[in-house]
Amino acid sequence: MDKLQHIDQLLRSAAQEPANAFVFDADWDVIEKKLGRRKNRTFALWFFLALISISLTASLIYSTTQRNSIHIVTDTLTTENTVENHTPKFYSPEIDAPHSSATNFQKNRIEDSSIKKSLTTSGKSKEFNSLLTSNQDRLFSDYSVLVNPILKKFKLESLYNWHVDELPFLPHTKLVHSVNSISKGIEPSSNLKSHWEVGPAFTPSLSGRFLAENKSNPNLINPLYNSLVANSEKVTFSNSYGINIQYHSKSNLYISSGLFISQRGEKVDYNYLITNFENRISGIVSSYSELKPTAYEKVLYSGSNSYHFIEIPLNVGYKQAISSNFELRSQVGLSYMILNQSQGKKGDPISLRLNDLTSLNFNTQNIAANIKTGIFYTNKNIALGLEPLFGVNLNTLDQNTSLIKTNPYSCGINLSTNFKLYKK
Numbered sequence: 464m465d466k467l468q469h470i471d472q473l474l475r476s477a478a479q480e481p482a483n484a485f486v487f488d489a490d491w492d493v494i495e496k497k498l499g500r501r502k503n504r505t506f507a508l509w510f511f512l513a514l515i516s517i518s519l520t521a522s523l524i525y526s527t528t529q530r531n532s533i534h535i536v537t538d539t540l541t542t543e544n545t546v547e548n549h550t551p552k553f554y555s556p557e558i559d560a561p562h563s564s565a566t567n568f569q570k571n572r573i574e575d576s577s578i579k580k581s582l583t584t585s586g587k588s589k590e591f592n593s594l595l596t597s598n599q600d601r602l603f604s605d606y607s608v609l610v611n612p613i614l615k616k617f618k619l620e621s622l623y624n625w626h627v628d629e630l631p632f633l634p635h636t637k638l639v640h641s642v643n644s645i646s647k648g649i650e651p652s653s654n655l656k657s658h659w660e661v662g663p664a665f666t667p668s669l670s671g672r673f674l675a676e677n678k679s680n681p682n683l684i685n686p687l688y689n690s691l692v693a694n695s696e697k698v699t700f701s702n703s704y705g706i707n708i709q710y711h712s713k714s715n716l717y718i719s720s721g722l723f724i725s726q727r728g729e730k731v732d733y734n735y736l737i738t739n740f741e742n743r744i745s746g747i748v749s750s751y752s753e754l755k756p757t758a759y760e761k762v763l764y765s766g767s768n769s770y771h772f773i774e775i776p777l778n779v780g781y782k783q784a785i786s787s788n789f790e791l792r793s794q795v796g797l798s799y800m801i802l803n804q805s806q807g808k809k810g811d812p813i814s815l816r817l818n819d820l821t822s823l824n825f826n827t828q829n830i831a832a833n834i835k836t837g838i839f840y841t842n843k844n845i846a847l848g849l850e851p852l853f854g855v856n857l858n859t860l861d862q863n864t865s866l867i868k869t870n871p872y873s874c875g876i877n878l879s880t881n882f883k884l885y886k887k
Contacts, residue, residue: 660709660846660881668875670701670727673855675868682748682866683741684812691735691762692810699730699767703774707879711782719778719794727856727871728769731807733762737815748813764817768807770825770860770871772800776833785838792848793836800829800856812866824862831856835877843883850877 674693676684705723737760741748778796785791805820837850855872859865 656711656886657713658711658886659884660707660711661884662707662846662879662881664705664707664721664723664877664879666703666852666875666877668701668703668852668873669698670729670871670873671698672696672727672729672860673870673872675859675870677861677863677866677868680864680866682813683750684866685739685741685815686751687735687737687739687815688810688812692733692812692815695733695735695810696729696731696768699728701726701728701769701873702875703873705774707881709780709881715782717780717782717792719780719796720776723774723776725772725774725800725873726769727772727873728767728807729871730767731764731809733764733808733810733817735762735815736760737762741813760816762810762815762817764808766807768809768820769805770802771804772802772829774801774831775799778833782839788840788842790839790841790846791836792839792850793834794850795834796832797857798831798833798854800831802827802829802860825860826858826862829856829858829860837877845883846879846881848877848879848881850879851875852877 703723703725705721707719707721709717709719711717738754739751740754742750742752776796776798778794780792780794782790782792802825805823805825807820808817809820809823810816811818831854833852833854835850835852837848839846839848841847851874853872853874856870859868859870861867861869
């Protein structure tokens, strides 16, 4: 339907004699106000959709980078087996004796003693560098293969700058154990234990609705409906709250459900004149005619229309550790929503008069889709989440016989506190 039809009608009326006889200032005020409002009405919706998209993209990029990093570290650590096959030259006598001849053992012992003596009795770096150069292949060639890539990986280059009297003379097996301990301590610890999470959740949000004409209804919608009624409805604040239940497997996947009381609706600000009436043929509206000015009806109402649902979601989620205490979690799924209450008034698409929502027939059983992603702070016993989300009813709230199809939606921030139970 042409949403500018009302403007054309006003312009035709304004051209009649006397000029502007059938045009009122309220009509022009409505047009002027509504023409600039349409872009702002969807700003909040696109903002939250963009926020969710950015969070999902960041989570995907981080997950890919993390997998590549773990693969590199794994390849580096596999050199441990190769290094262990080498025979280090500054082992203690007990370790080195079985693998060396008596002559080599005595020679190595003397050389090692000379290095230790120089490190403890002399602070001259020149003398140390000379000894280090002469024994570099024997002392450090085996360990640089393992140590250097790991230190670079975890940005611990400062460990290269060993002081003269702090250089560790450790058996090779102890050095390997120390490097493994460093790497394990720096890697983000991922909680891959299976467990349950239960806790309260609260979601402040903005709520609105998508409108569409029901093409299967033969009645003709009022040409003034969009400009006077639909454009007087905008997003409003709403919320949902309830109990969140999640099961986390030993992988990064988890399942989420719960029980919530959810609210959706719209803010209405009706202020217009009814200037036409419908013409019916065999009970079906076929056209509209102008009312006489003395028969115009004034509609003035401001408030909020609200629809209250009992919501049971079933989502599949994926989590990715970004540090020892923070995770990125993303969920997508469906919700079964039972409409248990509706409040407010709404303009009729034919007569433009206000109808009480309690007198209208709505679908009490609805299916909604939802998506959310955000960051969680976690420790051994609790997980605190902050998740932007978007949810929309997939089926129309109105009955199939309605002239207008209404699909409520909401976008907001989910605040959850989950307590970890039954960890395995």
